[in-house]
Amino acid sequence: MRRIGVFCCWCGSNIAGVLDLDLVLQEAGKLPGVVHAEYYKYFCSQPGQDMIEEAIRDNELDGVVIAACSPGMHEGTFRKAAERAGMNRFQLEIVNVREQCSWVHQLDKEAATEKAIRLIAAMVEKTKQNEPLTPGTAPVVQRALVIGAGISGMQAALDIADGGREVVLVEKEPSIGGHMAQLSETFPTLDCSQCIMTPRMVEVAQHENIRLMTYSNVEEVTGSVGNFHVKIRTKAAYVDRDTCTGCGLCIEKCPAKAPSEFSRGLETRKAIYVNSPQAVPNQPVIDAEHCMYLTDGKCGVCKKVCEIGAIDYEQTDRMEEIDVGAIVVATGYDLYEQENFPEFGGGEIPDVIDGLQFERLNSASGPTQGRILRPSDGEEPKQIVFIQCCGSRDPENGVAYCSRICCMYTGKQAMLYKHKVHDGQAYVFYMDIRAGGKGYEEFIQRGIEETNTIYFRGRVSRLYRENGKVMVSGVDTLSGETIEIPADMVVLATAILPSRGAAEVADKLNIPTSDSGFFAEAHVKLRPVETQRRGIFLAGCGQAPKDIPDSVAQAGCAASKALGLLASRTLTTEAQVAVVDEERCAACGMCVTACPYGSRTLDEERNVAEVDESLCEGCGACVAACLNKACELKNLTSRQISTMLGEL
Amino acid sequence: MTLRLERGTFTTTFTQRLKELSGQDLFTCYQCGKCSAGCPSASVMETPPHAVVRLAWLGQEKALRGLNTYWLCAACLTCDLRCPKGIDVSRIMEALRVMFLRPREEPDMVAPDSLPKDMLSRIPQQALVAGLRKYTK
Secondary structure: OOOOEEEEOOOOOOOOOOOOHHHHHHHHHOOOOEEOOOEEOOOOOHHHHHHHHHHHHHHOOEEEEEEEHHHHHHHHHHHHHHOOOOOHHHHEEEOOOOOHOOOOOOOOOOHHHHHHHHHHHHHHHHHHHHOOOOOOOOEEEOEEEEEOOOOHHHHHHHHHHHHOOEEEEEEEOOOOOHHHHHHHHEEOOOHHHHHHHHHHHHHHOOOOEEEOOOEEEEEEEEEEEEEEEEEEEOOOOOOOOOOOOOHHHHHHOOOOEEEOOOOOOOEEEEEEEEEOOOOOOOEEEOOOOOOOHHHOOOHHHHHHOOOOOOOOOOOOOOEEEEEEOEEEEEEEEEEEOHOOOOHHOOOOOOEEEHHHHHHHHHHOOOOOOOOOOOOOOOOOOOOOOOOOEEEEOOOOOOOOOOOOHHHHHHHHHHHHHHOOOOEEHHHEEOOOOOOOOOOOOHHHHHHHHHOOOOEEEEOOEEEEEEEEEEEEEEEEEEEHHHHHHHEEEEEEEEEEEEOOHHHHHHHHHHOOOOOOOOOOOOOOOOOOOOOOOOOEEEEEHHHHOOHHHHHHHHHHHHHHHHHHOOOOOEEEEOOEEEEOOOOOOOOHHHHHHOOOOOOEEOOOOEEEEEEEOOOOOOOOHHHHHHHOEEEEEOOEHHHHHHHHHHOO | OOEEEEOOOOOOOOHHHHHHHHOOOOHHHOOOOHHHHOOOOOHHOOOOOHHHHHHHHHHOOOHHHOOOOHHOOOOHHHHHHHOOOOHHHHHHHHHHHHHHHOOOOOOOOOOHHHHHHHHHHOOHHHHHHHHHHHHHH
């Protein structure tokens, strides 16, 4: 006969204010096997934990049921208390009578009390059938993978590497730096983006603990925390980037041109190219789609001029498999494209550009060497209109969320415009000014006062071309007037979206995304850099739109989480894992397909399915998939579930 | 009404003069409306004070001419005291009064030497100065 103890927590008035705990306690005491029942105001407090320990010892309990808040809150607290009293931690179970009972049934106290009594009875029956479990251990591969080498990925890689662990940094572009490398100057201090970033880029490239893999993609990820197996594809660059000196002669001589992605189409690049003069690494790659030799077999100029023979037209994609213990996902963002705004010309009006294009215009290494000149005729725009919230906060036609950085960069761009075009006039159409960062509000106000930028609260309805101007029809909701501005150039602060490859990355890593497509954190407030999968962490705009300081801070946080994991050579694995009843198993392989963690394999010789306990996360997908009911989860068997149902 | 905004709309003689007379930088205003919210005369004004500031900032001389707002301003200075950006709204009202009265073609409506001496001692000092500013050329 088992000896079970039941503990009902008041949770202040959260539970006691709704449930009749005297009745609950009285009924719980009558349950077969229950030898001890008590309540207390806060069992999570130190005296509360002491009471549980004491009751376990005094009554020689071999099972404990705690009716309290969600197990997500205090399961760990109570299981540790049980362990201190000499009980196996898996003999203690939590009944959630707060979130799932008192909070949701506040208006019907009687029924809520009845429900709590039944939930406790069910859990007492389950606990009686619990076995003591011992978690296993698994080795932790002392290496981390960082996906994406923008400012977030670079920071995470540097922090992990400085912490003494190896890092593999994978970047899909030919060079690192991400979007920050495209920016001219950064708010609110106006330092030059390249100036503050290039030292970091060089440090990444030269760090002894960082292995940089550019022009590469993560193809497949299997395994789980502590031991992920990652397949990485490095795209054919048609250049031996190890021997190439980056002299640039091939780029100079290449006759084929294509629109520059880095300059967002504002200028052309060659078919063999580097993104910018400060690119790290600065060895070029050949764009096979535009290369005349690779498309037509004619040309070959780059090969002829390369003195060290680094050009290799026969090069193919390379695959490599690497094991890592932890992963940081820093895949960043992309912009909502102009074709989504038919009322703004849908990208057809050359003098309507987006925020990143303005950054390139203003950059010393950009298409105009930093002069603000409009794309259509190269004239200096004397009237410029900035439109915020293009696609953001627009649940009908764009995205519902605020893209968070546009207020700040628009204010900055208006200021920088005025610094270069002294006799120009800048206008900003905004919905609200959201300048919630250190020094941000002051920066916006300074911009308005110093540069006499006119802010209109309201949206723009239409942009159209007239006599070489871009006509802006908008409204100033503060004065109630409709506004018409013959502008020379218009800059759209378009919404931030998860980077184009984010969905694929989420799929490969088996991590959830939120409605808007950004990676979902494990807990919005308390676990903001962890994902639902242990060992996979988030940094930067892939999780949500954010500015540089926040990205860097989050990257540092993700790095410290990864280092925390890699600090030990072994880790405790999940104890409540799947088991196979070999008598029933038909080796059909359904469980192998269902398992998201790669823990299931078929033993072809014995003709049964097996569980690798170090990889199993106890999710139960195999239990649901098994046609023969040969799979069970420890301490959550079909028998336990049906007994519980019987009590309800 | 649609405002067509050209470069220079905000740097007309009107806006320059308003800035000069009031000593206030209209661009500092972020249109929170605290001046209107606390103005004891706002309920009888055709356009509340913050909206007058907005129109002045946008250089809308025509729209401002004839409004009763700046005439109903009693210069109680509540707005000046409470403005989070430190703008003396009452000075803008005073500047508007001056600007709309001064350019009139009529001769001086108040000739300083026509005021009887005994009356001078009875007129409040501020009213006398304001009267002379507004009703003389």
